[in-house]
Amino acid sequence: MRIQCPFCGERDSSEFTYLGDATVRRPDPSAPEQYFEAVYLRDNPAGRHEELWYHGFGCRSWLRVTRDTRTHEIFTVEMYNDATTETNQEAARA
Amino acid sequence: MRYSIFSLMRQALRGHRDWTPAWRDAVPKPAYDVIIVGGGGHGLATAHYLSKVHGITRVAVLEKGWIGSGNAGRNTTIIRSNYLLSGNVPFYEFSMRLWEGLEQDLNYNAMVSQRGILNLYHSDAQRDAYARRGNAMRMHGIDAELLDANAVRRIAPFMDFDNARFPIQGGLLQRRGGTARHDAVVWGYARAASDRGVDIIQNCEVTGFIREAGRIAGVTTSRGEIKAAKIGLAVAGNTSRLTNLAGLRLPIESHVLQAFVSESIKPRIPGVITFGAGHFYVSQSDKGGLVFGGDIDGYNSYAQRGNLPTVEDVCEGGMAVIPSLGRVRVLRSWGGVMDMSMDGSPIIDRTPLSGLYLNTGWCYGGFKATPASGWCFAHLLARDELHEVGRDYRLDRFAIGHLIDEKGVGAQPNLH
Numbered sequence: 001m002r003i004q005c006p007f008c009g010e011r012d013s014s015e016f017t018y019l020g021d022a023t024v025r026r027p028d029p030s031a032p033e034q035y036f037e038a039v040y041l042r043d044n045p046a047g048r049h050e051e052l053w054y055h056g057f058g059c060r061s062w063l064r065v066t067r068d069t070r071t072h073e074i075f076t077v078e079m080y081n082d083a084t085t086e087t088n089q090e091a092a093r094a
Numbered sequence: 095m096r097y098s099i100f101s102l103m104r105q106a107l108r109g110h111r112d113w114t115p116a117w118r119d120a121v122p123k124p125a126y127d128v129i130i131v132g133g134g135g136h137g138l139a140t141a142h143y144l145s146k147v148h149g150i151t152r153v154a155v156l157e158k159g160w161i162g163s164g165n166a167g168r169n170t171t172i173i174r175s176n177y178l179l180s181g182n183v184p185f186y187e188f189s190m191r192l193w194e195g196l197e198q199d200l201n202y203n204a205m206v207s208q209r210g211i212l213n214l215y216h217s218d219a220q221r222d223a224y225a226r227r228g229n230a231m232r233m234h235g236i237d238a239e240l241l242d243a244n245a246v247r248r249i250a251p252f253m254d255f256d257n258a259r260f261p262i263q264g265g266l267l268q269r270r271g272g273t274a275r276h277d278a279v280v281w282g283y284a285r286a287a288s289d290r291g292v293d294i295i296q297n298c299e300v301t302g303f304i305r306e307a308g309r310i311a312g313v314t315t316s317r318g319e320i321k322a323a324k325i326g327l328a329v330a331g332n333t334s335r336l337t338n339l340a341g342l343r344l345p346i347e348s349h350v351l352q353a354f355v356s357e358s359i360k361p362r363i364p365g366v367i368t369f370g371a372g373h374f375y376v377s378q379s380d381k382g383g384l385v386f387g388g389d390i391d392g393y394n395s396y397a398q399r400g401n402l403p404t405v406e407d408v409c410e411g412g413m414a415v416i417p418s419l420g421r422v423r424v425l426r427s428w429g430g431v432m433d434m435s436m437d438g439s440p441i442i443d444r445t446p447l448s449g450l451y452l453n454t455g456w457c458y459g460g461f462k463a464t465p466a467s468g469w470c471f472a473h474l475l476a477r478d479e480l481h482e483v484g485r486d487y488r489l490d491r492f493a494i495g496h497l498i499d500e501k502g503v504g505a506q507p508n509l510h
Contacts, residue, residue, distance in 0.1 A: 001401045014403035018393045018508055020347065039505050040345040040436045040492040044334035046396040069348070069394045072401070 004077050007059040015057035022050040022064050022080070046070055052080060097201055116281055117288035122295050125321040126154045128475050129313060130328055131300050131336065133157025134166035135276070136453055136460065137328035138283035138294070139468020140475070142200070145290035147469070148476035153292045154322070155284075156315060158299035162280030165330050168398075168430035169461040170353050170375065170387050172366050174211045174271035175236055178227045181486030181498035182439060183234045188483045189466030190236075190270060196465060202282030204274050205380065210365035211271030212241075212249060214415065216260045220370055224266040231268070239267045249364055254417050260371035262415070271366060273377050279464060303340045309448035310340065326451040326475050328467075331396065331431025333454040340447055344454070345436040345492045347507040350395035350429045351387065351458045352404055356422045358382030367415070374411030376419075384422060386412060390432060390458060392508040399429040432458045438510030439498035442470050443480065443489040451475055452489060457510055 001013040021042055027034035046069055053063045062080035067073065095101065095114050105113060128144060130137045133155045144150045155161075173193050175186040197204050215221045221240075228238035242264045243255060255262045284294055295317070304312035304319060312321035327336055331348040363378040376386035388408035391400040405427060412419045435441060435455030440463065442453050453471045456463060470484035480488070486498055492505075503509040 012403065013393075013401060020394070020506070020508070036493045037343075041343040042334070042345070042347055043338065043343060044347050044394065045338070046332075046335050046348075049394055051394065067393075070396045072395065072397055 001072050001074070003053060003063070003065060003074060005055055005058055005061070005063065006077060006079055007061060008055065011055070011058055015055060016053040016063075017056050019052040019054065022052045048075070097203075116285040117294055120154075120293035120295050122154065122156075122298060122315070122317050122320050123293065124319075125312075126293070127152040127323060129153075129320060129322040129325045130155045131313070131325065132164075132328035132330070133161035133284075133294060133296065134164045134328065134330065135162070135279050135283065135464040136166075136330075136456075136467045136471070137326075138280060138287055139464050140326060140328060140453070140471040141287040141292045141294075141468075142283045142290075143469045143472035144476060145287055145292055148472060150476055151291040153287070154320065155287070155292060155294045156298045156300060156313070156320070157294070157296050158316075160296050161284055161294060162277055165430040165432070165460060166276055166280045166464075168353060168428055169276055170377065170385050171273045171276045171379075171461060172211065172271070172375065172377065173206070173274055173462040174268055174366070175462075176211065176213065176227065176231060176238065176266065176268045176271065177500065178230050179498055179500055182500065183230065183236070184483045185466055185470070185487070186463065187234060187236050188469070189463050192465030192469065193274065194270075196274075196279075196282070200282040200286045202278065202285060204278045204282050206272070206274045207380075208270050208272040209377075210267060210269045211368070212246065212365060213266045213368045214246070214253075214262050214370045215264055215266070216262060216371045218263075221263055228266050237268055237270050239269070241265050241267055250367060252362070252418055253367075253415055257414060260369075260414055265370075273366065273379075276461060283468070300336060301339075303450070310450040324449055324451060324475050326453060326471055328453040328471065330433045330454070330456060330460065333433050333452070335396075337445075337452075340450060342445060342447060342450075344452075345441075345505075346455060347394055347434045348396055349390045349392065349432050349434045349508060350397055350400045351390045351432050352400040352408070352427055352429045353385070353387040354405075354408065354427045355379070355386075355425050356384040357425050359384070359422060369411050369415040372407075372411035372414060374408060374415060376412065376416070383425060384419070390434070390508060396431050397429065398431055432456070434507035434510060436492055436505040436507060437497040437499040438501055438503075440467070440487050441489050442467065442474060442484050442487045444474070444478070445489065455487075
């Protein structure tokens with residue numbers, strides 16, 4: 001599996017560290033019961049999965065990768081704190 | 095047909111013409127008392143104990159492929175009960191005791207071989223950790239011996255004891271641990287369950303759930319609708335796919351684990367040996383191949399195949415502990431989809447959906463648990479209560495903070 005880093009180009013996946021589901025949001029501190037869902041529950045889809053990878057042996061950026069969990073095919077890779085991503089726009093509005 | 099030395103001799107004299115199929119390949123009926131989804135070791139063991147211990151025989155085991163084609167046919171066949179935490183110790187020791195009587199119970203040769211499992215330690219701190227683990231085991235009546243380097247040398251002299259980075263200082267030995275023949279376990283349970291009237295239905299994929307009066311009342315499958323009062327899921331890495339159909343999110347991620355087998359060589363590895371400074375475990379099959387594995391790949395996957403960096407990592411671990419492995423060629427590698435839970439321990443429990451029961455979260459340690467998993471799941475399905483030895487494997491333990499985290503790495507499934 002090779003990941004197309006927006007800064008370093010196509011690199012072997014062993015240069016990256018996997019964190020997991022990128023759609024998990026840190027809950028509102030005033031609603032602690034939501035932490036259970038954020039910490040433990042996952043959609044775990046068979047198919048398209050948005051996930052976080054850290055390019056530790058490269059540019060040390062956090063990347064948001066959309067990948068098919070059935071085939072390991074990678075559709076998109078973008079920098080995680082890119083304000084153009086939909087979820088971050090939602091977060092910015094909130 | 096009951097198997098024995100006499101039936102074998104009788105068949106040998108007749109040219110083996112009269113053997114009958116070991117189990118019935120059934121067609122689905124419209125309704126059952128219990129449906130078990132998943133015809134692997136855990137599902138078939140559940141069916142066996144439901145029929146034998148609880149007398150419930152209107153049971154169907156639904157399998158989307160052929161039985162034993164998932165993780166039951168993809169593991170490294172290790173059995174052991176060398177756990178530390180109180181939630182795990184009684185359960186895995188119960189499983190070990192069931193392994194010890196399995197062949198007599200099933201009248202089937204599962205090739206259970208208690209050749210011992212040896213966990214190597216490479217530092218003073220690791221020796222202390224293994225001493226603690228061994229003491230926890232012995233306090234529960236489980237055998238454990240802490241060996242020094244000389245004692246380990248007598249068991250496995252071919253290892254790299256004076257490795258500059260990972261010298262072998264000793265090991266924790268559980269002599270009752272060992273291996274079993276994974277396919278025979280599946281077939282043995284299938285045969286015993288089928289003999290009592292359980293329907294084993296292959297090529298029958300569950301595509302949805304039928305809801306009636308607020309409860310799950312059946313499943314839709316690729317072979318039509320099937321009703322049942324109770325439905326148990328024992329589908330390992332595919333658990334989330336099924337519960338997503340019912341609108342239930344779980345503390346589970348699916349990850350791929352690879353395993354390997356080498357060409358056959360003469361007897362070399364005396365039992366199961368695990369490397370303590372990396373992650374590598376190896377045993378030798380009766381056919382002579384070295385069966386070994388290591389870490390999961392570490393990213394969500396349903397692919398049943400992994401990537402090369404993990405292959406390299408596993409082989410490096412093997413070379414660090416047994417340098418002569420470098421002269422052996424790898425014959426095959428394969429991958430299976432693991433149901434990695436958020437604390438590294440399994441879940442055998444009811445769900446918030448009435449009629450739906452869960453057996454999941456085995457991470458990559460499900461094979462050794464097969465008998466106890468089936469026993470406890472059958473108990474749950476028959477009596478609607480958790481079995482005593484599995485009472486901590488609750489689904490709500492994540493919400494209430496009663497985690498069973500052997501490795502102590504927290505809610506990060508790819509690290510368990």
